[in-house]
Amino acid sequence: MRSQVVIVGAGPAGLLLGQLLGRAGIDTLILERRSAAYVKERIRAGVLEQGTVDVLEHAGVAQRLHADGLIHDGVEIGFQGARHRIALKELTGKGVTVYGQTEVTRDLMDARASAGAPVVYEAEDVTLSDIGGSPRVTFRHGGKTHEVDCDFIAGCDGYHGVSRKSVPPDAITAFERQYDFGWLGVLADFAPLWDELIYATSERGFALASMRSETRVRCYIQCPLEDSVDDWSEAEFWAEFGERIGGDIAARIPQVPALEMSIAPLRSFVAEPLRFGKLFLAGDAAHIVPPTGAKGLNLAVSDVFYLYEGLRDFYRSRSDLALVEYSARCLKRIWRAERFSWWMTRQLHAFPGEGFDERMQRTEIEYLLESQAAQKAFAENYVGLPL
Numbered sequence: 487m488r489s490q491v492v493i494v495g496a497g498p499a500g501l502l503l504g505q506l507l508g509r510a511g512i513d514t515l516i517l518e519r520r521s522a523a524y525v526k527e528r529i530r531a532g533v534l535e536q537g538t539v540d541v542l543e544h545a546g547v548a549q550r551l552h553a554d555g556l557i558h559d560g561v562e563i564g565f566q567g568a569r570h571r572i573a574l575k576e577l578t579g580k581g582v583t584v585y586g587q588t589e590v591t592r593d594l595m596d597a598r599a600s601a602g603a604p605v606v607y608e609a610e611d612v613t614l615s616d617i618g619g620s621p622r623v624t625f626r627h628g629g630k631t632h633e634v635d636c637d638f639i640a641g642c643d644g645y646h647g648v649s650r651k652s653v654p655p656d657a658i659t660a661f662e663r664q665y666d667f668g669w670l671g672v673l674a675d676f677a678p679l680w681d682e683l684i685y686a687t688s689e690r691g692f693a694l695a696s697m698r699s700e701t702r703v704r705c706y707i708q709c710p711l712e713d714s715v716d717d718w719s720e721a722e723f724w725a726e727f728g729e730r731i732g733g734d735i736a737a738r739i740p741q742v743p744a745l746e747m748s749i750a751p752l753r754s755f756v757a758e759p760l761r762f763g764k765l766f767l768a769g770d771a772a773h774i775v776p777p778t779g780a781k782g783l784n785l786a787v788s789d790v791f792y793l794y795e796g797l798r799d800f801y802r803s804r805s806d807l808a809l810v811e812y813s814a815r816c817l818k819r820i821w822r823a824e825r826f827s828w829w830m831t832r833q834l835h836a837f838p839g840e841g842f843d844e845r846m847q848r849t850e851i852e853y854l855l856e857s858q859a860a861q862k863a864f865a866e867n868y869v870g871l872p873l
Protein backbone atom coordinates (compact mmCIF):
# COMPACT_ATOMS: atom_id res chain seq x y z
CA MET A 487 0.00 0.00 0.00
CA ARG A 488 1.02 3.60 -0.53
CA SER A 489 -0.36 6.95 0.57
CA GLN A 490 1.11 10.45 0.35
CA VAL A 491 0.44 11.11 4.03
CA VAL A 492 -0.35 8.53 6.72
CA ILE A 493 -2.25 10.07 9.62
CA VAL A 494 -2.13 8.18 12.92
CA GLY A 495 -5.26 8.89 15.01
CA ALA A 496 -8.83 9.84 14.05
CA GLY A 497 -9.45 12.43 16.77
CA PRO A 498 -10.29 15.97 15.71
CA ALA A 499 -6.64 16.65 14.75
CA GLY A 500 -6.27 13.65 12.44
CA LEU A 501 -9.70 13.98 10.86
CA LEU A 502 -9.32 17.72 10.25
CA LEU A 503 -5.88 17.29 8.68
CA GLY A 504 -7.28 14.58 6.40
CA GLN A 505 -10.14 16.84 5.38
CA LEU A 506 -7.94 19.87 4.62
CA LEU A 507 -5.39 17.80 2.68
CA GLY A 508 -8.13 15.95 0.77
CA ARG A 509 -9.55 19.25 -0.45
CA ALA A 510 -6.05 20.20 -1.65
CA GLY A 511 -5.85 16.96 -3.67
CA ILE A 512 -3.43 15.20 -1.31
CA ASP A 513 -4.32 11.62 -0.41
CA THR A 514 -4.25 10.41 3.18
CA LEU A 515 -4.80 7.16 5.03
CA ILE A 516 -6.00 7.46 8.64
CA LEU A 517 -5.19 4.67 11.09
CA GLU A 518 -7.22 4.66 14.31
CA ARG A 519 -6.85 2.25 17.21
CA ARG A 520 -10.45 2.52 18.43
CA SER A 521 -13.76 1.76 16.72
CA ALA A 522 -15.72 4.46 14.85
CA ALA A 523 -18.49 4.24 17.46
CA TYR A 524 -16.03 4.83 20.29
CA VAL A 525 -14.48 7.87 18.59
CA LYS A 526 -17.93 9.32 17.90
CA GLU A 527 -19.22 8.98 21.44
CA ARG A 528 -16.21 10.35 23.34
CA ILE A 529 -17.25 13.40 25.39
CA ARG A 530 -14.81 16.29 25.31
CA ALA A 531 -14.85 20.09 25.68
CA GLY A 532 -16.92 22.51 23.66
CA VAL A 533 -15.66 26.08 23.20
CA LEU A 534 -14.39 27.13 19.76
CA GLU A 535 -12.29 30.21 19.11
CA GLN A 536 -13.12 32.30 16.03
CA GLY A 537 -9.85 31.12 14.44
CA THR A 538 -11.01 27.51 14.86
CA VAL A 539 -14.38 28.29 13.29
CA ASP A 540 -12.55 29.93 10.35
CA VAL A 541 -10.42 26.80 9.80
CA LEU A 542 -13.48 24.53 9.99
CA GLU A 543 -15.17 26.77 7.43
CA HIS A 544 -12.10 26.55 5.19
CA ALA A 545 -12.32 22.76 5.53
CA GLY A 546 -15.98 22.85 4.42
CA VAL A 547 -17.35 21.38 7.65
CA ALA A 548 -18.97 24.38 9.33
CA GLN A 549 -22.61 24.15 8.14
CA ARG A 550 -24.00 22.40 11.22
CA LEU A 551 -21.71 24.44 13.45
CA HIS A 552 -23.24 27.66 12.09
CA ALA A 553 -26.77 26.30 12.45
CA ASP A 554 -26.45 24.83 15.95
CA GLY A 555 -23.46 26.57 17.61
CA LEU A 556 -24.22 29.15 20.32
CA ILE A 557 -22.35 32.45 20.07
CA HIS A 558 -21.24 33.75 23.46
CA ASP A 559 -20.08 37.34 23.76
CA GLY A 560 -19.01 37.05 27.37
CA VAL A 561 -17.99 34.72 30.15
CA GLU A 562 -18.54 34.94 33.89
CA ILE A 563 -16.20 34.55 36.84
CA GLY A 564 -17.77 33.43 40.12
CA PHE A 565 -15.88 34.83 43.11
CA GLN A 566 -16.85 35.15 46.78
CA GLY A 567 -20.45 34.26 46.08
CA ALA A 568 -20.97 36.88 43.32
CA ARG A 569 -20.79 36.63 39.53
CA HIS A 570 -18.80 39.05 37.38
CA ARG A 571 -19.05 39.23 33.60
CA ILE A 572 -16.08 39.64 31.30
CA ALA A 573 -17.38 41.23 28.11
CA LEU A 574 -15.31 39.33 25.55
CA LYS A 575 -16.88 40.94 22.49
CA GLU A 576 -16.68 44.51 23.78
CA LEU A 577 -13.08 44.04 24.84
CA THR A 578 -11.75 42.19 21.78
CA GLY A 579 -14.35 42.45 19.01
CA LYS A 580 -14.71 38.64 19.18
CA GLY A 581 -16.82 36.10 21.00
CA VAL A 582 -16.56 32.30 21.17
CA THR A 583 -18.78 29.56 19.75
CA VAL A 584 -20.14 26.88 22.06
CA TYR A 585 -20.30 23.66 20.00
CA GLY A 586 -19.30 20.27 21.36
CA GLN A 587 -16.10 18.61 20.21
CA THR A 588 -18.25 15.49 19.79
CA GLU A 589 -20.20 17.37 17.10
CA VAL A 590 -17.01 18.62 15.41
CA THR A 591 -15.81 15.00 15.27
CA ARG A 592 -19.11 13.84 13.76
CA ASP A 593 -19.03 16.56 11.11
CA LEU A 594 -15.47 15.57 10.17
CA MET A 595 -16.31 11.83 10.09
CA ASP A 596 -19.30 12.53 7.85
CA ALA A 597 -17.18 14.69 5.52
CA ARG A 598 -14.52 11.97 5.26
CA ALA A 599 -17.15 9.34 4.51
CA SER A 600 -18.70 11.49 1.75
CA ALA A 601 -15.26 12.15 0.25
CA GLY A 602 -14.72 8.37 0.18
CA ALA A 603 -11.37 8.78 1.92
CA PRO A 604 -10.07 5.78 3.87
CA VAL A 605 -9.98 5.34 7.65
CA VAL A 606 -8.95 2.03 9.16
CA TYR A 607 -10.64 1.78 12.56
CA GLU A 608 -9.45 -0.81 15.07
CA ALA A 609 -5.95 -0.74 13.56
CA GLU A 610 -3.69 -2.58 16.02
CA ASP A 611 0.02 -2.34 16.68
CA VAL A 612 0.62 0.71 14.50
CA THR A 613 4.41 0.94 14.07
CA LEU A 614 6.39 3.78 12.48
CA SER A 615 9.73 3.10 10.79
CA ASP A 616 12.46 5.03 8.96
CA ILE A 617 10.97 8.42 9.93
CA GLY A 618 14.24 10.08 8.92
CA GLY A 619 14.29 8.57 5.40
CA SER A 620 11.56 6.70 3.50
CA PRO A 621 8.82 6.42 6.11
CA ARG A 622 6.71 3.30 6.43
CA VAL A 623 3.84 2.44 8.74
CA THR A 624 2.78 -1.11 9.58
CA PHE A 625 -0.36 -2.18 11.42
CA ARG A 626 -2.55 -5.20 12.04
CA HIS A 627 -6.16 -5.27 11.00
CA GLY A 628 -8.59 -8.15 10.48
CA GLY A 629 -5.94 -10.66 11.51
CA LYS A 630 -3.46 -9.49 8.82
CA THR A 631 -0.37 -7.30 8.89
CA HIS A 632 -0.37 -4.36 6.46
CA GLU A 633 2.46 -2.11 5.35
CA VAL A 634 2.08 1.43 3.96
CA ASP A 635 4.83 3.49 2.32
CA CYS A 636 4.36 7.24 2.46
CA ASP A 637 6.04 10.64 2.05
CA PHE A 638 5.07 11.92 5.51
CA ILE A 639 3.54 10.70 8.75
CA ALA A 640 1.28 12.94 10.84
CA GLY A 641 1.25 11.84 14.48
CA CYS A 642 -2.26 12.91 15.59
CA ASP A 643 -2.68 10.06 18.07
CA GLY A 644 -3.06 11.99 21.31
CA TYR A 645 -1.08 11.95 24.52
CA HIS A 646 -0.98 8.12 24.80
CA GLY A 647 -0.26 7.52 21.12
CA VAL A 648 2.62 5.70 19.46
CA SER A 649 4.00 8.58 17.35
CA ARG A 650 5.74 10.62 20.04
CA LYS A 651 7.10 7.39 21.52
CA SER A 652 8.65 6.46 18.15
CA VAL A 653 11.09 9.36 18.39
CA PRO A 654 14.56 8.60 19.84
CA PRO A 655 14.43 9.86 23.46
CA ASP A 656 17.48 12.10 23.05
CA ALA A 657 15.81 13.95 20.14
CA ILE A 658 12.81 15.17 22.16
CA THR A 659 12.38 17.23 25.34
CA ALA A 660 9.24 17.07 27.45
CA PHE A 661 8.05 19.82 29.80
CA GLU A 662 5.38 18.84 32.28
CA ARG A 663 3.34 20.01 35.24
CA GLN A 664 0.85 17.79 37.01
CA TYR A 665 -1.90 19.02 39.32
CA ASP A 666 -3.05 17.05 42.33
CA PHE A 667 -6.75 17.31 41.55
CA GLY A 668 -9.06 16.31 38.72
CA TRP A 669 -12.35 17.46 37.20
CA LEU A 670 -15.51 15.50 37.83
CA GLY A 671 -17.85 16.25 34.91
CA VAL A 672 -21.55 15.63 34.34
CA LEU A 673 -23.50 15.90 31.09
CA ALA A 674 -27.28 16.29 31.52
CA ASP A 675 -30.33 17.27 29.53
CA PHE A 676 -31.87 20.40 30.97
CA ALA A 677 -31.96 24.00 29.79
CA PRO A 678 -28.91 25.87 31.13
CA LEU A 679 -29.73 28.05 34.15
CA TRP A 680 -26.94 30.39 33.02
CA ASP A 681 -26.63 32.44 29.81
CA GLU A 682 -22.85 32.23 29.54
CA LEU A 683 -20.18 29.92 30.99
CA ILE A 684 -19.41 30.48 34.67
CA TYR A 685 -15.91 29.71 35.97
CA ALA A 686 -16.34 29.81 39.75
CA THR A 687 -13.70 29.77 42.45
CA SER A 688 -14.53 29.19 46.10
CA GLU A 689 -12.90 27.83 49.24
CA ARG A 690 -14.53 24.48 48.46
CA GLY A 691 -12.78 24.41 45.08
CA PHE A 692 -13.43 25.24 41.44
CA ALA A 693 -16.67 24.69 39.52
CA LEU A 694 -17.59 25.31 35.89
CA ALA A 695 -21.09 25.73 34.51
CA SER A 696 -20.99 25.08 30.77
CA MET A 697 -23.43 23.93 28.10
CA ARG A 698 -23.65 22.06 24.82
CA SER A 699 -26.94 23.46 23.51
CA GLU A 700 -30.10 25.20 24.68
CA THR A 701 -31.23 21.91 26.23
CA ARG A 702 -28.01 20.29 27.42
CA VAL A 703 -25.55 21.30 30.15
CA ARG A 704 -22.01 20.25 30.95
CA CYS A 705 -20.80 20.98 34.48
CA TYR A 706 -17.62 20.24 36.38
CA ILE A 707 -16.22 20.42 39.89
CA GLN A 708 -12.62 20.14 41.06
CA CYS A 709 -12.22 16.85 42.96
CA PRO A 710 -9.37 14.94 44.64
CA LEU A 711 -7.26 13.03 42.13
CA GLU A 712 -7.77 9.81 44.10
CA ASP A 713 -11.58 9.98 43.72
CA SER A 714 -13.36 7.67 41.32
CA VAL A 715 -16.78 8.30 39.75
CA ASP A 716 -18.25 5.68 42.09
CA ASP A 717 -17.36 7.90 45.06
CA TRP A 718 -19.92 10.44 43.87
CA SER A 719 -23.68 10.13 43.51
CA GLU A 720 -25.36 12.52 41.08
CA ALA A 721 -27.15 14.20 44.00
CA GLU A 722 -23.80 14.78 45.75
CA PHE A 723 -22.34 16.22 42.57
CA TRP A 724 -25.17 18.72 42.10
CA ALA A 725 -25.15 19.71 45.78
CA GLU A 726 -21.42 20.45 45.66
CA PHE A 727 -21.71 22.19 42.29
CA GLY A 728 -24.52 24.37 43.65
CA GLU A 729 -22.50 25.35 46.72
CA ARG A 730 -19.54 26.42 44.60
CA ILE A 731 -21.48 28.22 41.86
CA GLY A 732 -23.54 30.09 44.45
CA GLY A 733 -26.62 32.26 44.00
CA ASP A 734 -29.98 30.62 43.44
CA ILE A 735 -28.76 28.08 40.87
CA ALA A 736 -28.52 25.23 43.42
CA ALA A 737 -32.22 25.37 44.18
CA ARG A 738 -33.22 25.39 40.50
CA ILE A 739 -31.28 22.35 39.26
CA PRO A 740 -33.83 19.82 38.00
CA GLN A 741 -33.60 16.19 39.08
CA VAL A 742 -32.76 14.56 35.76
CA PRO A 743 -30.40 11.61 35.32
CA ALA A 744 -26.90 12.32 34.02
CA LEU A 745 -26.08 11.21 30.47
CA GLU A 746 -22.44 10.83 31.40
CA MET A 747 -20.26 11.29 34.47
CA SER A 748 -16.47 11.01 34.42
CA ILE A 749 -13.26 12.22 36.04
CA ALA A 750 -10.35 13.68 34.08
CA PRO A 751 -6.90 14.48 35.48
CA LEU A 752 -5.34 17.89 34.76
CA ARG A 753 -1.95 18.19 33.14
CA SER A 754 0.25 20.73 31.38
CA PHE A 755 2.63 19.10 28.89
CA VAL A 756 4.68 20.17 25.86
CA ALA A 757 7.06 18.05 23.77
CA GLU A 758 9.66 19.90 21.70
CA PRO A 759 10.21 19.93 18.77
CA LEU A 760 7.16 18.82 16.76
CA ARG A 761 9.09 17.55 13.74
CA PHE A 762 11.44 14.58 13.38
CA GLY A 763 12.44 14.07 9.74
CA LYS A 764 9.23 13.00 7.97
CA LEU A 765 7.18 12.72 11.17
CA PHE A 766 5.13 15.69 12.38
CA LEU A 767 3.30 15.70 15.71
CA ALA A 768 0.04 17.65 16.05
CA GLY A 769 -2.60 18.13 18.75
CA ASP A 770 -2.58 16.18 22.02
CA ALA A 771 0.30 14.01 20.75
CA ALA A 772 2.53 17.07 21.23
CA HIS A 773 0.89 19.00 24.08
CA ILE A 774 -1.75 18.88 26.79
CA VAL A 775 -3.34 21.84 28.53
CA PRO A 776 -5.54 21.68 31.62
CA PRO A 777 -9.13 22.28 30.42
CA THR A 778 -9.59 25.52 32.37
CA GLY A 779 -8.91 27.79 29.38
CA ALA A 780 -10.78 25.58 26.85
CA LYS A 781 -7.67 25.59 24.65
CA GLY A 782 -7.12 21.86 23.89
CA LEU A 783 -9.13 21.53 20.71
CA ASN A 784 -8.29 25.04 19.54
CA LEU A 785 -4.55 24.34 19.78
CA ALA A 786 -4.94 21.07 17.91
CA VAL A 787 -6.69 23.00 15.13
CA SER A 788 -3.93 25.60 14.82
CA ASP A 789 -1.20 22.90 14.66
CA VAL A 790 -3.17 21.10 11.98
CA PHE A 791 -3.72 24.26 9.98
CA TYR A 792 0.03 25.03 9.97
CA LEU A 793 0.84 21.44 8.97
CA TYR A 794 -1.76 21.57 6.21
CA GLU A 795 -0.19 24.77 4.85
CA GLY A 796 3.26 23.17 4.94
CA LEU A 797 2.22 19.98 3.16
CA ARG A 798 0.08 21.88 0.62
CA ASP A 799 3.03 24.14 -0.31
CA PHE A 800 5.32 21.12 -0.52
CA TYR A 801 3.10 19.26 -2.99
CA ARG A 802 2.15 22.39 -4.94
CA SER A 803 5.54 23.97 -5.40
CA ARG A 804 8.08 21.65 -3.75
CA SER A 805 8.72 24.45 -1.24
CA ASP A 806 9.48 23.08 2.20
CA LEU A 807 9.74 26.48 3.88
CA ALA A 808 6.52 26.14 5.87
CA LEU A 809 7.42 22.56 6.88
CA VAL A 810 10.81 23.76 8.13
CA GLU A 811 9.06 26.45 10.18
CA TYR A 812 6.24 24.16 11.37
CA SER A 813 7.60 23.32 14.81
CA ALA A 814 8.64 26.83 15.81
CA ARG A 815 5.40 28.32 14.50
CA CYS A 816 3.31 25.87 16.51
CA LEU A 817 5.40 26.14 19.67
CA LYS A 818 5.01 29.90 19.89
CA ARG A 819 1.23 29.58 19.99
CA ILE A 820 1.33 26.42 22.14
CA TRP A 821 3.36 28.08 24.92
CA ARG A 822 1.02 31.07 25.02
CA ALA A 823 -1.99 28.79 25.41
CA GLU A 824 -0.08 26.75 28.01
CA ARG A 825 0.59 29.96 29.92
CA PHE A 826 -3.04 31.06 29.88
CA SER A 827 -4.40 27.59 30.80
CA TRP A 828 -1.87 27.24 33.62
CA TRP A 829 -2.69 30.75 34.86
CA MET A 830 -6.46 30.14 34.88
CA THR A 831 -5.96 26.78 36.59
CA ARG A 832 -3.68 28.31 39.19
CA GLN A 833 -6.01 31.21 40.01
CA LEU A 834 -9.36 29.39 40.09
CA HIS A 835 -8.66 26.09 41.89
CA ALA A 836 -8.21 25.47 45.61
CA PHE A 837 -4.63 24.57 46.53
CA PRO A 838 -5.03 23.84 50.25
CA GLY A 839 -2.42 24.84 52.76
CA GLU A 840 -0.61 27.51 50.77
CA GLY A 841 -1.17 30.73 52.75
CA PHE A 842 0.86 33.17 50.67
CA ASP A 843 -0.26 31.62 47.40
CA GLU A 844 -3.87 31.79 48.54
CA ARG A 845 -3.55 35.57 49.08
CA MET A 846 -1.89 35.90 45.67
CA GLN A 847 -4.77 34.01 44.04
CA ARG A 848 -7.33 36.24 45.70
CA THR A 849 -5.38 39.32 44.65
CA GLU A 850 -5.10 38.11 41.04
CA ILE A 851 -8.87 37.60 40.78
CA GLU A 852 -9.72 40.89 42.50
CA TYR A 853 -7.37 42.68 40.11
CA LEU A 854 -8.92 40.91 37.13
CA LEU A 855 -12.42 41.92 38.21
CA GLU A 856 -11.47 45.55 38.89
CA SER A 857 -9.07 46.36 36.05
CA GLN A 858 -10.25 46.94 32.50
CA ALA A 859 -6.68 46.32 31.31
CA ALA A 860 -6.51 42.93 33.07
CA GLN A 861 -9.89 41.98 31.62
CA LYS A 862 -8.73 42.89 28.16
CA ALA A 863 -5.65 40.67 28.51
CA PHE A 864 -7.85 37.84 29.83
CA ALA A 865 -10.38 38.26 27.01
CA GLU A 866 -7.70 38.41 24.30
CA ASN A 867 -6.40 35.02 25.46
CA TYR A 868 -9.81 33.44 26.07
CA VAL A 869 -11.15 34.26 22.59
CA GLY A 870 -7.85 33.02 21.14
CA LEU A 871 -4.62 34.63 20.00
CA PRO A 872 -4.34 34.99 16.21
CA LEU A 873 -3.38 31.93 14.19
Ligand code: APR
Binds near residue numbers: 494648
Ligand atom coordinates in the same frame (compact mmCIF):
# COMPACT_ATOMS: atom_id res chain seq x y z
N1 APR B 1 -2.67 3.93 16.87
C1 APR B 1 -3.74 4.51 16.26
N2 APR B 1 -4.51 5.44 16.84
C2 APR B 1 -4.22 5.81 18.09
C3 APR B 1 -3.11 5.26 18.79
C4 APR B 1 -2.33 4.27 18.13
N3 APR B 1 -1.28 3.71 18.74
N4 APR B 1 -3.06 5.82 20.01
C5 APR B 1 -4.07 6.68 20.08
N5 APR B 1 -4.79 6.68 18.93
C6 APR B 1 -5.98 7.48 18.61
C7 APR B 1 -6.95 7.62 19.77
O1 APR B 1 -7.80 6.50 19.89
C8 APR B 1 -7.70 8.89 19.39
O2 APR B 1 -8.86 8.61 18.63
O3 APR B 1 -5.59 8.80 18.30
C9 APR B 1 -6.71 9.66 18.54
C10 APR B 1 -6.23 10.94 19.22
O4 APR B 1 -7.32 11.81 19.37
P1 APR B 1 -7.45 12.86 20.56
O5 APR B 1 -6.99 12.26 21.82
O6 APR B 1 -8.82 13.40 20.50
O7 APR B 1 -6.38 13.99 20.20
P2 APR B 1 -6.43 15.16 19.10
O8 APR B 1 -7.03 14.68 17.84
O9 APR B 1 -5.07 15.74 19.12
O10 APR B 1 -7.49 16.18 19.67
C11 APR B 1 -7.19 17.16 20.55
O11 APR B 1 -8.96 16.41 21.93
O12 APR B 1 -8.57 15.56 24.07
C12 APR B 1 -8.93 16.63 23.34
O13 APR B 1 -8.05 18.33 24.72
C13 APR B 1 -7.95 17.68 23.52
O14 APR B 1 -9.57 18.98 22.69
C14 APR B 1 -8.32 18.46 22.38
C15 APR B 1 -8.43 17.52 21.28
Ligand code: PHB
Binds near residue numbers: 530533697704779
Ligand atom coordinates in the same frame (compact mmCIF):
# COMPACT_ATOMS: atom_id res chain seq x y z
C1 PHB C 1 -17.01 22.11 28.38
O1 PHB C 1 -18.09 22.58 28.02
O2 PHB C 1 -16.83 20.88 28.43
C2 PHB C 1 -15.92 23.02 28.75
C3 PHB C 1 -16.07 24.39 28.57
C4 PHB C 1 -15.06 25.25 28.93
C5 PHB C 1 -13.90 24.76 29.48
C6 PHB C 1 -13.73 23.39 29.63
C7 PHB C 1 -14.74 22.52 29.28
O3 PHB C 1 -12.92 25.61 29.85
